[in-house]
Amino acid sequence: MTVRVQAESFDLGAETDRLTAGRRDVGAVASFVGIARETNPDEGAEPVIAMTLEHYPGMTERMLAAAEADARTRWPLLDCLIVHRYGRFLPGDPIVLVVTLSSHRQAAFDACAFLMDYLKTQAPFWKHEETASGARWVAARATDDAAAARWTKKD
Amino acid sequence: MKILYFAWLRQHTGMAEEILEPAPQVATAGALIDWLIDRSPGHAAAFEQRSSIRIAIDQAFADPGDSIVGAAEVAFFPPVTGG
Numbered sequence: 001m002t003v004r005v006q007a008e009s010f011d012l013g014a015e016t017d018r019l020t021a022g023r024r025d026v027g028a029v030a031s032f033v034g035i036a037r038e039t040n041p042d043e044g045a046e047p048v049i050a051m052t053l054e055h056y057p058g059m060t061e062r063m064l065a066a067a068e069a070d071a072r073t074r075w076p077l078l079d080c081l082i083v084h085r086y087g088r089f090l091p092g093d094p095i096v097l098v099v100t101l102s103s104h105r106q107a108a109f110d111a112c113a114f115l116m117d118y119l120k121t122q123a124p125f126w127k128h129e130e131t132a133s134g135a136r137w138v139a140a141r142a143t144d145d146a147a148a149a150r151w152t153k154k155d
Numbered sequence: 156m157k158i159l160y161f162a163w164l165r166q167h168t169g170m171a172e173e174i175l176e177p178a179p180q181v182a183t184a185g186a187l188i189d190w191l192i193d194r195s196p197g198h199a200a201a202f203e204q205r206s207s208i209r210i211a212i213d214q215a216f217a218d219p220g221d222s223i224v225g226a227a228e229v230a231f232f233p234p235v236t237g238g
Contacts, residue, residue, distance in 0.1 A: 034238055053237065056161060056230060059214035084237065096238050116238060124211070124230075125237025126162035137163050140234030 002080055003064040005055065007087045010097050019079050019101055026078055030108035031099045032116050038091035046131040052088045053095065056124035060084070067118040071100070074114065075107040082115060084123065114151050121148040156223070158191070160201060161232035164208070167201035177223075184210045185219030187229060201231070209234060 012033055020026050038047045064082050071077060083097040098115045102108040127138035159172045181190045188208075192199045202208065210217045211230040223229055 054162060055237070056159070056211070056214075056232070059211055059230070062214050120238040121235065122216075123237045124161070124232060124235050126233060127236045128162070137233065138236045140236050144238075 002082065003061060003068060004081075004083045005057070005060050005064070006083065006085060009085070009094060010083045012097060012099075015081060015083070015097065015099060019081060019099060023078070023101075025103060026101050027103045028105040028108040029099065029101050030105070030112040031097070032112050033094050034096035034116075036089040036091050036093045036095055040129070040131075046133060048091060049130045049132065050088055050090050051130070052128045053086045054126045054128065055084075055086045059124050063123045064119060067115050067122065070118065071111045071115055075100075075102065075111040077102050077107065077111055080111065080115070082119065084119065084125065086125070117144070117148040117151060120144045156226060157228045158187075159228065159230040161230065163233060164201040164231050168195070168197045182222060182224055183219065184212060184217055184221050184223055184229060187223055188219070188231070207234060208232070 012031055016029055016031065020029065036051050040046065040048055064084065068080055068082060071080060078101040080101065081097065081099040085095050089095060098112050100108045100111040100115070102111070121144050129136055129138055156176065157172055157174055160168045160170065165171050177187055177190050181187050188202050188205065192202050209232050210219065212221060212223060212226050213228050
């Protein structure tokens with residue numbers, strides 16, 4: 001199982017080194033790091049001071065493992081890693097890491113995007129943002145649903 | 156049966172979880188919501204935006220019509236916003 005849900009931060013370089021250590025079959029490593037940002041995409045919204053990520057322990061791990069299993073049936077992955085943090089974050093803090101390893105780049109790129117789209121819509125996390133005038137729960141975005149839906153389209 | 160609430164549902168109910176034994180005729184997740192709404196004004200407020208609430212039965216996504224008979228854990232939460 002290469003899924004971790006943790007409060008601690010992560011180091012992309014260290015994780016990649018660990019994943020590739022001793023291997024001679026890896027031709028491509030793709031990675032994505034999601035970072036807490038200050039700017040809110042809603043027009044006229046106030047800067048985000050901090051963000052707290054709440055999750056559903058148990059179900060989160062199950063859904064991330066399901067995402068990995070699904071990705072492995074779609075692409076020839078040599079390995080993959082999903083790390084998702086919970087707790088309170090300041091702008092600039094890393095929140096989520098996805099790393100995919102394959103022989104060729106396209107599988108690594110596509111699987112990485114797939115895993116991020118999957119967890120955005122299926123992993124039970126909720127963002128609570130603090131601004132100068134108060135705090136609010138972040139609303140789900142239709143664009144995330146649309147991004148995830150593209151993987152279920154028939155070719 | 157363990158009932159869990161997350162995000163703004165937790166804030167409305169004032170609790171993250173509670174152990175309840177619903178009446179025998181409460182057989183689906185939707186019927187469970189109807190039953191929970193009568194427990195307190197906070198519960199009623201939590202389920203006010205009913206169409207936007209997501210359900211998980213034993214940690215798997217479920218629909219209001221799905222059976223909760225024999226379930227150990229039913230969770231209610233808003234659409235997810237991780238990543």
